[in-house]
Amino acid sequence: MPGQSVGVVESQRAHFDQALHLRSGGVLPAYDLVYETYGTLNAAKSNAILVCHALSGHHHVAGHYADQPDNIGWWDNIIGPGRPLDTDRFFIVGLNNLGGCHGSTGPSSLNPATGKPWGAAFPIVAVNDWVHAQARLADRLGIDSWAAVMGGSLGGMQALRWSITFPERVRNAIVIAAAPKLSAQNIAFNDVARQAILTDPDFHGGNYYEHNTRPVRGLRLARMLGHITYLSDDQMGEKFGRELRNSAFSFGFDVEFEIESYLRYQGDKFAGYFDANTYLLMTKALDYFDPSREDGGNLTATMGRSRANFLITSFSTDWRFTPARSKEIVAALLANGRNVSYAEIGLNFGHDSFLMEDAHYHGVVDAFLRNIKL
Amino acid sequence: MTHTLGRPDFDLIAAWIQPGHRVLDLGCGDGTLLKHLIETRGVQGWGVEIEDANILAAIRNGINVIQGNLEKGLDEFADQAFDHVVLSRTLQTVRHTEGILREMLRVGREAVVSFPNFAYWKNLRSVLDGRMPVSEDLPYQWYDSPNMRFFTLLDFEDLCNKMGVIIRERSVLDEEGNPVTNEVNFLGSLAVYRLTQNR
Numbered sequence: 001m002p003g004q005s006v007g008v009v010e011s012q013r014a015h016f017d018q019a020l021h022l023r024s025g026g027v028l029p030a031y032d033l034v035y036e037t038y039g040t041l042n043a044a045k046s047n048a049i050l051v052c053h054a055l056s057g058h059h060h061v062a063g064h065y066a067d068q069p070d071n072i073g074w075w076d077n078i079i080g081p082g083r084p085l086d087t088d089r090f091f092i093v094g095l096n097n098l099g100g101c102h103g104s105t106g107p108s109s110l111n112p113a114t115g116k117p118w119g120a121a122f123p124i125v126a127v128n129d130w131v132h133a134q135a136r137l138a139d140r141l142g143i144d145s146w147a148a149v150m151g152g153s154l155g156g157m158q159a160l161r162w163s164i165t166f167p168e169r170v171r172n173a174i175v176i177a178a179a180p181k182l183s184a185q186n187i188a189f190n191d192v193a194r195q196a197i198l199t200d201p202d203f204h205g206g207n208y209y210e211h212n213t214r215p216v217r218g219l220r221l222a223r224m225l226g227h228i229t230y231l232s233d234d235q236m237g238e239k240f241g242r243e244l245r246n247s248a249f250s251f252g253f254d255v256e257f258e259i260e261s262y263l264r265y266q267g268d269k270f271a272g273y274f275d276a277n278t279y280l281l282m283t284k285a286l287d288y289f290d291p292s293r294e295d296g297g298n299l300t301a302t303m304g305r306s307r308a309n310f311l312i313t314s315f316s317t318d319w320r321f322t323p324a325r326s327k328e329i330v331a332a333l334l335a336n337g338r339n340v341s342y343a344e345i346g347l348n349f350g351h352d353s354f355l356m357e358d359a360h361y362h363g364v365v366d367a368f369l370r371n372i373k374l
Numbered sequence: 375m376t377h378t379l380g381r382p383d384f385d386l387i388a389a390w391i392q393p394g395h396r397v398l399d400l401g402c403g404d405g406t407l408l409k410h411l412i413e414t415r416g417v418q419g420w421g422v423e424i425e426d427a428n429i430l431a432a433i434r435n436g437i438n439v440i441q442g443n444l445e446k447g448l449d450e451f452a453d454q455a456f457d458h459v460v461l462s463r464t465l466q467t468v469r470h471t472e473g474i475l476r477e478m479l480r481v482g483r484e485a486v487v488s489f490p491n492f493a494y495w496k497n498l499r500s501v502l503d504g505r506m507p508v509s510e511d512l513p514y515q516w517y518d519s520p521n522m523r524f525f526t527l528l529d530f531e532d533l534c535n536k537m538g539v540i541i542r543e544r545s546v547l548d549e550e551g552n553p554v555t556n557e558v559n560f561l562g563s564l565a566v567y568r569l570t571q572n573r
Contacts, residue, residue: 311433330440331450337396337418342440344427360426367434 003082006038009063009073013103014140020098020133025287026123030112033137034103038079039087041141046374049085051075051094052151052158055226055282058102060110061094072198077357082364089374090147099125099281107277108209118277120206120289125281127154127161127289134158135166147372149175149308151322152354154282157289160329163306164291172372173308174365177318177354180299180332181290186320189229189285192220196274201296206277218328219276220267227266232317232350276304303332310338311368313361315353316346341353341368377516382551383488384410386566387460390486391415392544395457399538400444400474401464404429405437412437414549420456422448445470451481460486463511466521479539479571488566493526493559496549510549511563525560534569543568 013034020028036059041048051061055075062079073094079085085092096104097347099122107122115120131373138146149162150169156178164171179186189331200218204211240259255261295301310333314326323344333340347353353361384407391397393416399408402421410416418440423429432439440450442536445468459482461474466472466489478485491497497507506516514521525533527546534541546562548553554562 015562048483218415327450329453331555334440334450334455335452337455339438340420340440341433341438342442343426343433344441346426360430363430364433367430 003086004080005072005076006063006087008066008247009038009060010038010065011059011103015135015137017340018134018136020129020136022123023126024124027124028098028105028123031098031105031133032103032109033095033098033105033133035093035096035137036061036063036073037141038092039090040134041091041143041328042374044374045142045144047089048091048093048138048141049145049369050138050146050149050159050162051079051085051092051093052130052134052149052155053094053097053278054151054153054155055180056270056284057155058096058100059096059104060102062092065227069135072156075355077355080366084362084369086369090369093137093141093143095134095137097125097130099278099285101275101278106275107206107281108275117207117209119209120277124284124288127285128165128291130158131161131165134162135169138169145169145171147374148172148174150176150368151178152176153178153351154286154289157286161199161289161291163308163310164302167305167307170306170308172311172368173306174311174368175326175329176313177315177321177326177351178329179321180292180328181289184323187287189225190287192227194280194283196221196225197280199355200276203276206280208276210236214271215276216271219274220264220271222273222276223270224263224267228352229320230352232348234317235304235348235350238300238348263295299328299332300335303338304336306333306336306338310341310366312340312342313354313364314342314344315350316344317348318351320351320354381407382547383564383566384546385464386547387411387462387486387488388415390484390568391417391458393417395462396420396455398422398451398456399460399462400448400478401461401467402432402437402439404431405435407440407460407462408437409435410431432472444468444474447473448477448481453480454483456482458482458484458486462486462488463490465489466523466525468520471523471533475533475537475539475569479569483570484542485539485569486566487569488564489525489530490521491527491546491559491562491565492524493528494549494563495560496563498560509563526563527562530565530567534567538572540570540572541567542570 062076069177096102111118149159159173163170172284197218200215202213203215243258292299292302315325330342397417399418399421408419459478500507545566546558547564549563
C-alpha cells in the first residue's frame with residue numbers, strides 16, 4: 001500500500017469529573033482518558049474516525065514519539081497520508097480504554113478515596129461502558145457524529161456497540177475479525193487465562209501493587225495461551241514446524257522446539273509491561289459482550305437500532321472469531337435492510353491477520369472509507 | 375440499437391423492477407447492474423460475489439456486496455427479504471441448478487434469471503461444423519469457460535415446470551440484443567425470465 005506514516009505524534013490526557021455509572025453497578029467518580037489524534041478535524045467536524053483497541057491495545061495507534069523513534073503505533077500500517085485511514089482527509093482518534101494500563105484510569109491508577117492503587121477494588125467495566133466514556137471524549141473534542149467507528153476483535157465489538165448505543169452518532173462502522181458474542185470455547189480460553197493469573201501466589205487478591213510484586217508467571221501463561229489462539233495452525237506450522245533450537249532432542253523440559261521458544265519470549269515480553277488486573281478486566285469485557293441480550297438474544301432486533309453503513313470483515317484462518325461469527329452480524333444487518341458489505345479476507349495469520357498489511361485487505365477498507373461523504 | 379452499459383438484458387431487468395424495491399444480485403461482479411438500478415430505478419441493492427477483485431471493485435463502486443459462494447446457498451438471507459433476486463448470465467456456471475433456483479425464490483418474491491441459449495442457431499451451426507460455439511453471449515473457449523451446465527430455453531422451461539416454478543414473463547434476444555418473438559429456441563441467443571412460485 002502506498003502512503004506514509006503520520007510521523008511524530010504526542011499523546012494527550014483528558015480528565016472527566018462527571019461520575020460514570022457502570023454496567024456492573026460500580027461507579028467511577030472521576031477518571032482520565034489518554035488519547036492521540038492524527039490529521040485535522042475539519043470545520044464541520046464531520047471527518048472524525050474513532051479507532052477502538054483490542055485486548056492489549058492502547059491509544060498509541062499510529063506514528064512514533066519524538067524521543068522514541070522505535071515506539072511505533074500498533075496499527076501504523078493503515079493510518080497516514082495516502083493510507084486507508086488517510087490523515088489528509090480524516091481526523092483519527094485513538095484512546096486507551098478505562099481499566100487499561102497505558103495511562104487511562106485503571107486498576108494500577110491511584111484510587112482517590114484511599115490514596116492507594118485501585119487493584120481489586122477497580123470495578124468491572126463492560127464494552128458499553130467504554131462506549132459511554134468514548135462518547136464523553138467525543139463531546140470534549142466537539143464531535144457530534146463519527147464519520148466512522150472501527151476496530152478489530154474487541155475493537156470491532158466496540159464499533160458494533162457504538163452503532164447500537166448511539167445510532168445517531170455513527171455514520172459508518174467497520175467491524176473486523178469480531179463476533180456478536182463469545183462462544184463457550186472463547187470464554188473457556190479466557191477463563192484458563194484468568195485462572196493462570198488468579199492462582200499466581202504473587203497475585204495477592206489483585207492488590208499486588210502494595211506488595212511490590214506482580215503476578216508475572218500467571219500473566220505470562222495467560223499471554224502464551226492467548227497467543228496460540230491468535231495464530232493459525234497453518235502459520236505456526238510454516239513458521240516453526242517441529243524445528244528444534246538444537247539439532248537433537250534433549251529429553252528434558254527446557255526449551256527445545258522453536259514454537260516453545262517463541263511463545264515463552266512473547267509471554268515474557270508481555271508480562272514485563274502489561275498489568276494483570278487489566279488483563280482480567282479485558283477478558284471479562286469480552287465474555288460479557290452480547291448486545292442481543294437486551295432483546296432476549298434476538299440480534300436482528302438489536303441491529304435494527306443501528307443506522308450506520310457497515311463494513312464487516314473476517315479472515316479465513318481466524319479460528320478465534322471465525323468468518324461464520326462475522327456472518328451472524330451480516331445476517332442481522334441484512335434482515336433489517338441495512339447497508340452492509342462483507343469481505344472474507346484470505347490471510348494466513350489467524351486472528352492476528354487484522355493487524356497485518358495486505359493489499360486486498362487494506363484495499364477493501366480504503367474503498368469503503370473513500371465512499372464516505374464528509 | 376444501443377443498450378445500457380452494452381448489456382441488453384440490463385434494460386429488461388430494469389424495466390421489471392419498481393422504484394424502491396429491494397434487489398439482490400447474485401454474482402454481481404463489480405456491481406454495474408446494481409449501480410444502474412440504484413441510479414435509474416432508486417432501488418435498494420445488495421450483491422453477492424465470490425471473487426476478491428470483484429468485492430473490492432463493488433465496494434469501490436459504493437455497492438453493498440456480500441462475499442459468498444452461491445453453491446453453498448444463501449443462508450445469511452432471510453425468507454422473502456427481497457422483491458427481486460437477479461441471476462444474470464450466471465446460472466450456466468452454477469453446479470447446483472435446482473438448489474440456487476429454490477434459494478432465489480426462498481429469499482425473493484421474484485427471481486430474474488438470464489442465460490445464454492445453447493440451441494441458438496449459430497451455436498448449433500458451430501457444433502455441426504465440428505466446433506464448440508463461441509459468440510457474444512458465449513464468449514469463452516471450451517478450455518477456459520466457467521460454464522458447466524449447457525441448456526436451452528426448452529430445457530429450462532421443463533425444469534421450471536418440474537419444480538413448480540411459474541414463468542411470469544420471458545424475453546429473448548438475438549446476439550445484437552434485439553428482441554426475438556418467433557422460434558425463440560432457435561433464433562434467441564440470450565433469454566431473460568421473470569419467475570415466481572406459488573405460496
